[in-house]
Amino acid sequence: MRPTSRFWALAALAAAAGGWAVVVGRPVLLAGVCGVCAWLLAQQYRFVAALRTVSGALELTQSSSASRTVTGASTFLTVTARVDPAHSLTLRVDPEAPVGADGAVEPLWLDGRATETTGTYEFEWPVAGTFRVGAPTVTARDRLGLFEQRVVPDAPTPTVAVEPRRPRTVHVGEGGDPIAAGFGDHDAGRSGRGLEPAEVRRYVAGDAFRRIDWKATARLNETHVREFTARTERETQLFVDHRATMATGAPGQTKLDYARHVALAFVDQAGESADRVGCETVGDEGVTGVFEPRADLDHLRAIRRHLDALDPGDDADQRPEPTSTTGEASSPTPTAPDRVRATRQRLDGDESAFAARLRPFFDRPDAYVRAISDRPLYRAVEAAATGAGALWTVVVTDDANRTELREAVKVARGRGPVLVFLTPTPLFEPGGLDDLDAAYDAYVDFEEFRRELAALPEVSAFEVGPADRLSTVLAEAPGEDRARQRRGR
Known part of the structure; x- marks a missing residue:
């Protein structure tokens, strides 16, 4: 209970009146002051009693x-x-x-x-x-x-x-053609006893009697046994990029919204298949979340909550300028080693002062490695690639940092197959469809990069974006030569 300012005002007035009654010798006034104090105490008692009743x-x-x-x-x-x-x-x-x-x-x-x-x-x-x-x-x-x-x-x-608001029209595919990808039972790459029948073959000495396929034996008039495909659980490590470049796009339709849609689909399918799945999210300053590979439902729910709460790395007023048609972010990007070597060979035959000044920069073979190793996505993928055992690596990002992504994928191949899901910048830039010719050219440039990744051994690369915007770009693309370029001819 707390007396209010009104109570303290009355109490102060009564105290002042009581002091005045003592000074002037007025017993009647003093009795009145005592009556006021008794009344205040009675009000306090009534309040406490009423509060007890109301609380119950x-x-x-x-x-x-x-x-x-x-x-x-x-x-x-x-x-x-x-x-x-x-x-x-x-x-x-x-x-x-x-x-x-x-x-x-x-x-x-x-x-x-x-x-x-x-x-x-x-x-x-x-x-x-x-x-x-x-x-x-x-x-x-x-x-x-x-x-x-x-x-x-x-x-x-x-x-x-x-x-988060889910994208309404999600396209996952290659070169504008949608694909359907599964995440359920996985082929272990070997035959033997298992749950899925693989093939029927002739009996050879040493085959177990219980593996004889009697129906095939009767039909073919020769002893046959049935092989099975051994199934195994797949361990998957998911990398989700939510750096500032992933903020491109309209509210609820950004690159990150589409990337999150794909990442959550992997998490959901992992739960249905009881697969072990881990997840790392990468922001502008480095790794922002780490979930070690596990298969229990609480673990998968924690990953979902983390992915749902992801925001792009920077505030809107700090986002970088839109990427160029080459797909590289506006910040300097290290050059691949083969291009460095080619440039160094050209400089060897040039005796100009300009070539002499440039030559020392191309004599540092570790410069490229150091520059790439500082990039957050590469650093996260490289750390996972140094572990033991087979691993499926899934990278969900955009095409803004192509050199970093290319090298990260090459490193990840050391532990197993790699899946890359890319959000094409031309499909997300505000006003990007105002000039369909330019949008198509930018998409073709993206498609060339995607095919370059997909051509690497053990690597599959797919595009992820708004199906309606992609169909608009492809349907309005003029020129027979562009149609041939789209088909990869």
Whole structure:
């Protein structure tokens, strides 16, 4: 219980009157002061007794219009306060706005003349995550405003799971042609006893009697045995790039939104297949999340929550300029070793002062390695590639840092197959379809890079983007030579 300023004002006035009564010798005035003090004590007792009654009878309920929503959407929170029977206090109920939501709340009032009050509040959810609505705070005050008490009663605390907006038209494919990829049972690359029949062959000495296929033996009039494909669980390491370049695109339709869609599909399919899957997310400053390969559902849910909450690496006003038609980010990018060697050979035959000044820079064979090793995606992939055992590597990124990606893929091949999912920059740049000729040229440049990656041994590379924008670019591309270029001829 806390006395209010009104109580202290009356108490101070009574104390001043009592002091004055003593000074002037007025016993009647002193008796009046004592009466005021007794009245204040009586009001305090009545407040405590009423508060005890109200605390036991107060019922608070909270409910959300939806337990799941998407970023940018709104939900409604309904708060109801009920007290029965009537009481002599004034109750102020202050709902708590959930963290991560935009919206205003106003207090609810409940006095002795009413037994129930209800308020509905609208909240907008700008960011992804799971948020809990806290219990309201109730402040009780007597009708004269002399005392008040603040309590947090028991009340439901609903949660709202906010997921990023999913892209509406997702294309995954090669050169504009969609593909369907599975993540279920995986071929172990060997034959033997297993669950999936592979082939029927002639019996040879040493084959187990129980492996004889009697139907095939009767049909072919010669003893045959059936081979099976041994199935195995695949361990997958997923790398998701959410650097600043992944912010390109309209809200809810950015590169990161499409990359996240693919990454979540891998996580979901891993759960259905009981595969071990790990995940690392890479931002501008380095690795922002690490999940070691595991197969339990809690682990997969944690990965999903982390991917749902990903944002591009930088704020919007700090994003780099759009990438050039070559697909390299605007920052300097190291040159591949073969190009360095070719340039060095040309400089050997040049005796000019300019060539003499450049020659020392091309005599440093480790410069390329050092420059690439500082890149966050390469660094993360390289660390995973140094482990033991077979590993499927899945990289979800864009085409902004081509040299880094190319070298990261080459390193990852050391532990097993590599899948690369790329978001083509031309399909996401604002106003990128205003000039369809330029958009198509940029897409062809991207497609050449994708094919270059796909041509590497043990590497498959796919494009991920908005199907409607891609079909627009391809349908409007003029020129017979461009059609041949699209088909790779």
